[in-house]
Amino acid sequence: MIRCWRQFANKGECVMDQVEYILDEFPFDDVWQAMRAVGWQWGSPPYYPTFTELRCTAKSLLESAWVKQTRASTRGFEATYEDGVLELCFVLASASTEDIMEE
Numbered sequence: 001m002i003r004c005w006r007q008f009a010n011k012g013e014c015v016m017d018q019v020e021y022i023l024d025e026f027p028f029d030d031v032w033q034a035m036r037a038v039g040w041q042w043g044s045p046p047y048y049p050t051f052t053e054l055r056c057t058a059k060s061l062l063e064s065a066w067v068k069q070t071r072a073s074t075r076g077f078e079a080t081y082e083d084g085v086l087e088l089c090f091v092l093a094s095a096s097t098e099d100i101m102e103e
Contacts, residue, residue: 018086019062028054031076031090038092042075049075058088 028051035041035048042049049057061079064072071080080087 015066015086019059019066022062022086022088023055023059026058026088028058034090034092035076040076040092062086062088 031054032051041047057075058077061072061077065079065081066086069081076090078089078091
């Protein structure tokens with residue numbers, strides 16, 4: 001089964017409160033276990049990231065999404081800021097027709 005873990009912050013909260021809320025509530029342990037299950041490693045030579053590395057990557061993306069008022073993604077994480085709401089998602093797989101529809 002493919003899963004996408006999502007965690008939203010409440011609209012109207014201070015941005016840093018939103019970031020901390022997401023980081024505290026996001027299931028990083030599930031992400032780590034999923035990465036091990038599918039053999040998804042980072043770096044060269046390949047290694048499984050620590051919980052601290054997962055959390056730091058997520059925090060950096062959340063802050064970047066907020067500053068740029070858009071979406072930021074890397075290494076499976078995707079952070080989005082829209083209408084005062086921050087969202088963090090970890091995606092194992094995805095597909096879209098967006099590219100086809102733009103042609």
